[in-house]
Amino acid sequence: xxxxxxxxxxxxxxxxxxxxxxxxxxxxxxxxxxxxxxxxxxxxxxxxxxxxxxxxxxxxxxxxxxxxxxxxxxxxxxxxxxxxxxxxxxxxxxxxxxxxxxxxxxxxxxxxxxxxxxxxxxxxxxxxxxxxxxxxxxxxxxxxxxxxxxxxxxxxxxxxxxxxxxxxxxxxxxxxxxxxxxxxxxxxxxxxxxxxxxxxxxxxxxxxxxxxxxxxxxxxxxxxxxxxxxxxxxxxxxxxxxxxxxxx
Amino acid sequence: xxxxxxxxxxxxxxxxxxxxxxxxxxxxxxxxxxxxxxxxxxxxxxxxxxxxxxxxxxxxxxxxxxxxxxxxxxxxxxxxxxxxxxxxxxxxxxxxxxxxxxxxxxxxxxxxxxxxxxxxxxxxxxxxxxxxxxxxxxxxxxxxxxxxxxxxxxxxxxxxxxxxxxxxxxxxxxxxxxxxxxxxxxxxxxxxxxxxxxxxxxxxxxxxxxxxxxxxxxxxxxxxxxxxxxxxxxxxxxxxxxxxxxxxxxxxxxxxxxxxxxxxxxxxxxxxxxxxxxxxxxxxxxxxxxxxxxxxxxxxxxxxxxxxxxxxxxxxxxxxxxxxxxxxxxxxxxxxxxxxxxxxxxxxxxxxxxxxxxxxxxxxxxxxxxxxxxxxxxxxxxxxxxxxxxxxxxxxxxxxxxxxxxxxxxxxxxxxxxxxxxxxxxxxxxxxxxxxxxxxxxxxxxxxxxxxxxx
Numbered sequence: 001x002x003x004x005x006x007x008x009x010x011x012x013x014x015x016x017x018x019x020x021x022x023x024x025x026x027x028x029x030x031x032x033x034x035x036x037x038x039x040x041x042x043x044x045x046x047x048x049x050x051x052x053x054x055x056x057x058x059x060x061x062x063x064x065x066x067x068x069x070x071x072x073x074x075x076x077x078x079x080x081x082x083x084x085x086x087x088x089x090x091x092x093x094x095x096x097x098x099x100x101x102x103x104x105x106x107x108x109x110x111x112x113x114x115x116x117x118x119x120x121x122x123x124x125x126x127x128x129x130x131x132x133x134x135x136x137x138x139x140x141x142x143x144x145x146x147x148x149x150x151x152x153x154x155x156x157x158x159x160x161x162x163x164x165x166x167x168x169x170x171x172x173x174x175x176x177x178x179x180x181x182x183x184x185x186x187x188x189x190x191x192x193x194x195x196x197x198x199x200x201x202x203x204x205x206x207x208x209x210x211x212x213x214x215x216x217x218x219x220x221x222x223x224x225x226x227x228x229x230x231x232x233x234x235x236x237x238x239x240x241x242x243x244x245x246x247x248x
Numbered sequence: 249x250x251x252x253x254x255x256x257x258x259x260x261x262x263x264x265x266x267x268x269x270x271x272x273x274x275x276x277x278x279x280x281x282x283x284x285x286x287x288x289x290x291x292x293x294x295x296x297x298x299x300x301x302x303x304x305x306x307x308x309x310x311x312x313x314x315x316x317x318x319x320x321x322x323x324x325x326x327x328x329x330x331x332x333x334x335x336x337x338x339x340x341x342x343x344x345x346x347x348x349x350x351x352x353x354x355x356x357x358x359x360x361x362x363x364x365x366x367x368x369x370x371x372x373x374x375x376x377x378x379x380x381x382x383x384x385x386x387x388x389x390x391x392x393x394x395x396x397x398x399x400x401x402x403x404x405x406x407x408x409x410x411x412x413x414x415x416x417x418x419x420x421x422x423x424x425x426x427x428x429x430x431x432x433x434x435x436x437x438x439x440x441x442x443x444x445x446x447x448x449x450x451x452x453x454x455x456x457x458x459x460x461x462x463x464x465x466x467x468x469x470x471x472x473x474x475x476x477x478x479x480x481x482x483x484x485x486x487x488x489x490x491x492x493x494x495x496x497x498x499x500x501x502x503x504x505x506x507x508x509x510x511x512x513x514x515x516x517x518x519x520x521x522x523x524x525x526x527x528x529x530x531x532x533x534x535x536x537x538x539x540x541x542x543x544x545x546x547x548x549x550x551x552x553x554x555x556x557x558x559x560x561x562x563x564x565x566x567x568x569x570x571x572x573x574x575x576x577x578x579x580x581x582x583x584x585x586x587x588x589x590x591x592x593x594x595x596x597x598x599x600x601x602x603x604x605x606x607x608x609x610x611x612x613x614x615x616x617x618x619x620x621x622x623x624x625x626x627x628x629x630x631x632x633x634x635x636x637x638x639x640x641x642x643x644x645x646x647x648x649x650x651x652x653x654x655x656x657x658x659x660x661x662x663x664x665x666x667x668x669x670x671x672x673x674x675x676x677x678x679x680x681x682x683x684x685x686x687x688x689x690x691x692x693x694x695x696x697x698x699x700x701x702x703x
Contacts, residue, residue, distance in 0.1 A: 008692050010646065014656040015685040017692035036696045042646040047639045049600060051622025051631065055643035062647065087619075139602035147280065148558065148606035150289035174273070178560045182599030184635065189597060190677040191256035195265070195564050196599075197682075225682030 003033045004111070005070035009077045009217070010042040016217050022244035023076040023108050029247055030116055037066050045083040049183045053090070060091040068097035072115065073105040076240045078137020078215045081107045086140055107137055107215055108240055113156040119163060123246030126166035130209030130234075131158055132200065132223070133176040134216035143215065147176050157215060157239060164246045172203035181222040197226045205234055212236045251597040255565030268400060269563040275396070276557040278506025279607065285508075286498065296499055297611030299492050300548035304538060310453040310486045311529065317456025321518030323525040331361030334530045338363060338445070338478055339370055341526055345476060347372065347442030353460070353467035354378040355447030356394050356551055357480050357530060359573045363445075375437045377466040379430055386413045392567025394574055395504045395553035400566050434466075444470030448481035448527070449550070450496060454489045457517040458527065461500060461510045468514055477519065478526045483534050484547040496550060499609035503552040537585050542620045546581045548610040555604035555614055561597055570594060577604035577614040584621050592630040595621035656691055663687035 004027060008020040027034050044059030063084065067073045075081050084105045092098045112118040137143045137157075144155035162169055180186070180196025187193075201223055204212050212234055214220055220236040227234055237245075249257075259265045283289045303310055315325045328334035334357075342350060350372060352358065364374045364385075376385040380397035384390065386409055391397030398406065407420035416429035446467045450459040458479055460467045471477045487493065501507040519525035537543050556562045556576030567575035572583040572591060577598060583591035595618045604614040625631055645651045663671055664687050672679030690698075 010652070010656075013692045014660060015687060017688055017690060017695055020692040021695070036692075036700070038693065038696070039649045041649055041652040042642075044643070044646070047643055049619065049622070050635065050639055051595075051619070051624070051626035052636060052639045052643075053623055053626070055640050059643060059646055135599065135601035135603075139606060146606055148603055150283050150286070176603075178599050178601035178603070180560065180599060182601070184639075185596065185599050187677040188635070189252045189255065189561070190680065191252065191259050192561050192564050192597075193599075194681040195259050196560050199269070199564075221685055222682065225678075225684065228683040229681060 001031065001033050002071065002116075003035060004072040004074045005067055006034050006036050007040060007043070007067065007073050007075035007080065007105070008036070009075065009080045011221070012076065012217050016221070016238070019076050019217050019238040019240055022238065022240035023074070025244045026108065026112070026240055026247070027074065029122075030112060030118060032116070035070070037070075040066050043080045043083050045080055046183055048083055048087050057091040060088045063088075064092055064095060064098060064101055067101060067105075071104065072111065073101065074108055074111045075105070076108045076215070076238060077217065078107045078134050078141055078143065079218065081105055081110075082136040082140035107141055107143065109157045109160055109215055110137075110141060110143060112160060118160065121160050121164050121243050121246060123243070123248070124165040125242055125246035128168045128170055128208050128210045129161065129242065130170045130172060130204035130207055130212045131161065132179060132204070132212050132214035132219055133157070134214045134219045135176075135178050137215045138176055144176070161213070161239065161242065164243070167246070170204070170207040170209050172200070172207045172209075174203055177203075179219045179223055181219045183218075186222055193222070194226060197223050198230070201227055201232060201234060205232070209234060211242075213239050213242050215239055250593045251565065251569050251571070252593065254569035254571070255561075255597070258566040258569055259564060264402070265564060265566075267402065268566060272393075272399060272557050272563045275505060276554070276607070279503055279554055279557065280506075282502035282506040282508060286502065292495060292499060293609055293611055296495050296609060297548060299487060299495060300610050301545070303486060303488055304484070304544060304547055307483065307486070307538060310488055311483055313453040314451050314456060314486050315529075317454065318451075318458075318518070318527055319456070321456045323456065323518055323527050326526060326528045328528055328530045328532075330532045331530070334361045334480065334528055334532070335363050335366040337528050338480070339367060339372070341476065341478060342367070342372055342443055343370070345442065347476065349373045349375065349437065349441045350443050350445055351375050351377050351437055351441040351470040351474065352381075352445045353447065353462060353470050354381055354397075355445065355480055356573060357447060357482050358445065359390060360532065361480075361530065363480075375434070375441070377434055377438070377464075377470055378462070379427060379464060382430055382434065383409065386410075389568065390573065392575065393553060393556055394551050400568065438469045438473050441470070441474045443476035443478060444474045445478045445480060446471060448479050448485050449500070450493055451481055451486045451527070452488075452490050452493065453486055455517060457490075457515055459493060460514045460516070461497075461512070462514070463505070463507075463511045465512045468512060471514075471516070472520070475523045476526070477516070477523060478528065479516070480528045480530065483529050483531055484549070500550055500552055503554040503607065503609040533585055540585075543581065543585065543617055545612045546578065546617060548612050549578050549582075550610055552609060554607040554609065558603045558607045559598075560601065560603070561599065565597070570597070577618065578612070581612075581614060581617045581621065584625065588625060588628060588630055592625050595619075595625060653691070653693060660687040660689070660691070664689075
């Protein structure tokens with residue numbers, strides 16, 4: 001039996017624990033034994049993305065200590081996994097266990113699709129769902145081919161979601177435009193951030209989505225915050241929640 | 249005013265901002281269609297990147313080879329360390345020949361050097377002949393896009409501008425009529441000018457030839473009529489061989505405007521009979537960038553503008569919000585190299601979504617370079633102190649599971665007991681337009697401990 005360490009992004013832990021619970025259920029339902037290293041906190045992405053290497057480095061070192069020794073690390077987040085995979089090297093290259101960590105840390109859908117070989121998610125989810133392709137999972141982890149690149153099309157998240165009975169997946173007119181969250185960007189560039197988010201909401205609504213889903217709760221938190229403020233009816237759900245609810 | 253403030257001002261006119269976003273996005277879509285039609289587009293991008301990387305690795309050799317061959321063809325090659333020296337050289341060429349009017353085709357380099365202002369201060373009239381550049385020249389503002397200089401303006405605004413400055417009839421909005429109005433006056437300038445200046449898209453080391461790409465034929469008009477042709481180029485524009493040109497020409501127009509090829513691709517090999525060709529090669533910080541391993545690839549840029557067109561931040565903030573000649577992702581990488589203090593906010597004017605790097609025809613890792621700049625700026629103390637302090641404090645909290653759990657509990661408690669409006673206000677820029685999350689009673693950590701036991 002495969003054992004994975006569940007890595008729960010800090011803000012998911014505190015504000016969206018249901019996303020982590022859903023990820024846990026989805027993994028267990030797929031025959032995986034899940035451990036939760038209790039001393040985990042934050043991967044350091046906010047600091048690393050803001051250029052504050054001195055603040056990010058100790059958190060990267062801490063992450064390696066907490067998660068070293070596990071066969072796989074899986075997180076319901078594309079951007080946190082991208083931080084570990086692509087942005088830890090300057091802090092940790094050459095340290096014992098680092099290469100294994102980088103090679104075995106996966107975003108949830110990526111783990112299901114690539115490691116477990118899942119192509120069909122059991123269950124039923126009779127809803128109209130818009131897939132928001134969160135940028136870091138989309139372009140840093142290459143969860144899909146992307147609208148910019150002229151390569152053979154693939155989309156791991158869509159493949160998994162599309163296999164659920166009863167689901168109607170809807171495409172916005174701009175299939176992979178950023179929602180404008182961007183970490184500290186959401187606050188430092190508030191005006192552009194909110195304009196981008198509202199445009200994504202409108203695009204998904206025009207496509208007919210009742211639920212917007214994605215691999216990063218941060219994007220969903222931003223869009224949900226905008227939707228609730230303006231009284232829009234569209235809901236957000238993490239892909240783990242969609243899969244968990246479908247199989248319940 | 250920094251980028252966030254300028255962007256907010258741009259977004260206040262919602263209809264205008266939406267039109268800007270949509271018209272620029274259309275160009276991105278045209279690019280997609282044109283790129284898709286090329287078999288092995290990605291291979292072509294890799295080839296272009298490899299040629300540029302190779303050229304950069306022996307730039308000095310290729311520049312000297314270019315100089316030798318260009319000189320042998322009768323061109324005169326000048327070297328300029330910076331924008332000021334470039335402007336002095338151009339002015340001297342014009343002054344020595346008694347030229348009082350210069351027609352110019354599009355050149356981002358001369359915008360970078362501030363050539364127009366310099367020449368005008370010496371009494372030389374400068375006429376931008378690219379339609380978009382002519383329009384922005386008449387407004388007195390810089391271009392807002394490197395390929396579509398007046399994309400921030402509507403046709404009605406241009407009609408009004410032409411009516412006011414060129415005396416065309418009032419109320420013109422038809423693009424054909426507007427173009428005709430500008431063209432009538434430009435023809436007179438082409439005939440009267442003593443010299444023509446062009447940019448350079450590619451300089452071929454092997455042949456000493458230069459290549460200029462336009463859609464309006466204005467570079468050809470400006471070089472065929474006046475006797476003196478001045479070509480200004482950044483030193484990164486050199487490519488080794490004539491056969492390399494095919495790689496870049498296939499990428500350039502498709503990436504820039506979605507055209508299979510530009511309307512005019514003009515090759516200049518030495519001066520025309522009885523004329524003069526001066527090629528001014530400008531460094532202006534490029535050799536410093538060449539020496540910085542993390543930023544070297546920014547010199548691959550062929551100024552197609554694809555990263556601007558795809559950038560969701562550029563489309564919603566307009567080119568002028570960057571307050572630098574080259575806006576958008578590539579501009580935000582280039583500008584801090586020129587002046588990190590003045591342009592410190594630009595690397596943060598991005599969500600790091602990475603779309604720019606994926607459209608870039610020459611494989612510049614733009615979003616990683618923006619991230620690298622953030623690191624440089626933070627290390628140099630050029631990131632707002634409050635932001636640095638907040639991130640350090642957060643890192644201190646995250647360094648200890650106990651502090652983290654306590655901080656999380658307090659934050660959730662505050663969200664649950666405070667009125668939503670108050671916590672939104674306390675959250676500052678987050679809460680002005682967005683609700684905060686609905687806080688749960690229990691974190692995942694707490695739940696796990698309850699269901700699985702443990703410490």
